[in-house]
Amino acid sequence: MREKFNKLLEKKGIIIAPGCYDALSAKIIENAGFECAYMTGFGSSAGLLGKPDVGLLSMEEMISNATRIVNAIDIPLIADADTGYGNPLNIIRTVKEYEKCGVAAIHIEDQVTPKRCGHMEGKEVIPAEEMAQKIKAAVDARENTDFKIIARTDARAVLGLDEAIRRAKLYREAGADIIFVESPYTVDEFKIISHEINAPLLANMAEGAKSPMLSAKELEDLGYKIVIYPVGLLFAAAKAMLSVAKEIRDKGTDRDMLNNMTSFKEFNDFIGLSEYNGMSNKYKTEA
Template identity: 55%
Template structure:
């Protein structure tokens, strides 16, 4: 089964999909190795990984597309790719869909912010007119070759304008052809419930540490009707803390021996990165 078809079936299963955020290829592999069925390629994390800069619209189309291609190639689970605003107008969105679908991802997320965009839980967001985003979604639906390729429409209008405007936009995006709605940054449990009760389509919930949205469990979100929950920052923040702490120990002690308990060992890492399997494959061509 293709990864695109697999994601569609997961969405239609009624069981909530848990998708931690991958900020590079290795983090995506670790998500897969941990047993998750889907990974979410986080723009916030990719910006940090590739540029060492915040998620404020600095990533180029080619940089994001290359990361998506590398992650999709290296993993066997469906990848949801954060494609920001689609990198331009409707024609740019068409190219975006073509390239990301060809790259092997199972879904793309397009948002209605004005470029340069901002992380969904940052201040200062501005959204484009609803009609412009509707046209982008129509273009995305037009461009996909595989009808199972998932188009996710995200609205940031809750913070930029109002809750009611965001709801109105979400309904319009569904009519335009979006398969999944990402209502970004509801600010209370009541708003989370209202979104789910009103929008009778698959929904994404974004659980961000210390963000604007109350943190709910997967069980709670599934009971409300959400189909996907993403954790875009959990791996990035955990890795950042672990590396910072380990480097502090190394800097302070001047000995790698004091850092050993903070990391995996050489054999463990080699096993995780599939070295034994690749060695066996390599040898198989000599033992015919």
Template identity: 50%
Template sequence: MRALLSGPGIVMAPGCFDCLTARLVAQAGFPAAYVTGSGVSMSALGAPDMGVISYAEVIERARRIADSIDIPVICDVDTGYGGPINVIRTVREMERAGLSAVQIEDQTWPKKCGHEPGRRVVDVAEMTGRIKAAVDGRDDPDFVVIARTDARSALGLEAALDRAALYAEAGADVIFVESPESREEMAEINARIDAPTLANMVEGGLTPVLPAADLETLGYRLAIYPNSLTRLVGHQGRALMEMLRETGTTEGMRDQMLDHAALWGLFDYPDWTALESRFAATDGKGET
């Protein structure tokens, strides 16, 4: 992840919430994937992004995702799931699980989605403590710590920029100012922050959704698309279910589905069968 951030061009990291969506991201050729806390909460618990999901549930899903793809994976770890000791544990366990980066935010607990009203932020000292604990807790110096501030909506852009500077000083590798409300604000963020920055592209959210080339021109180094796949899966899945209920068949959307071979191929089925054949007895006598 650190090498990607140091290289040319903006790094695009679409969101995923399970191994299927992670494979779609990786096989499309993206350089990194983002484990969306909102998507995991919805898919694992049937609950919105309101701080309901636990550390154990997130790391279990993140571990499986990281094991299923071979590109760097960033994980949304909300506020770190407690005090500084909890943050250290979170970072160490995420690193051991195969993740390449974590994103920690300055909201109070329980947190809210970054594009919903009513978010509250902790004081600067508490958040800088989280960042320092995360940086100190990692074993691999290349493990990336992303610091997010939600102060723009609660306290205004200037307060968010002041926090961003302090978070970078505390050791964050990437700064994420959540929910700027115009292209001009996005430009101001990049003009004022002397660190790599992250853009959060949320369809229907508070921030303009811009092409990656425009984000790069503004100065962003990393762009995440947390729930683009979640939204599309929800939309298409609902359309399929409505059609099946009304017509009694799925044929009307068959051309929009992966066929059997393509779906299994998404998960390396030929490699699995070759591995099975390598070790399986074929005549019942142990001969192969």
């Protein structure tokens, strides 16, 4: 998967990575024809804990979720690694564990611990030089250079665009493969970032959040290499599930909504029941 991801980085065109929060949503992304998926921390916290993205998930929980997703799909996975879960020594373990579980890339952010979703209020950032050392530790810790380190700065919302760009350049010098400036406020800011930073760039199109919603083509034209759509599937699923739950509550049945659902057979086919039935028959004990 890392080789596939590297080929995508080298190939012309932008990498589009919708956000998944569990193995099923990742399979849906793959089935829709995408070449890459993104494990969202926001969605992971919502899906695993039913809680907001305010630093509640541990490294072990995030890696466990990433492992299940990697095992469910045959496309590269970019994973949220929050702040790296500590100082440079912690970063070394974080990188080794994520690399071991099979993801293609991780992003590490310069927020204080506990972190918050990049589009929430109340964020704080650590000193840039401290983050640069964490990036150096991450780069040193990986065993294979095909495993990509993405440096994310959340300084735009806290200290302004100029400081975010200064930090991004520092993190690139520290060895980051890809740069992620979180939550630019305008299209012009996306342009400035692309003009000022000489590195592959990741753009976050967090649905309904602080940044303007640009298309993948628009971002590609601005010079971006990767775009993530982190919570669209999560928000759509939540709205659909709430609708069905209310229907059952109000009517005592959801039979009138069956046309809005995947059928029993379609769903079983999608998640591979026939394959498992075949294996079951292969190893069935003769009477």
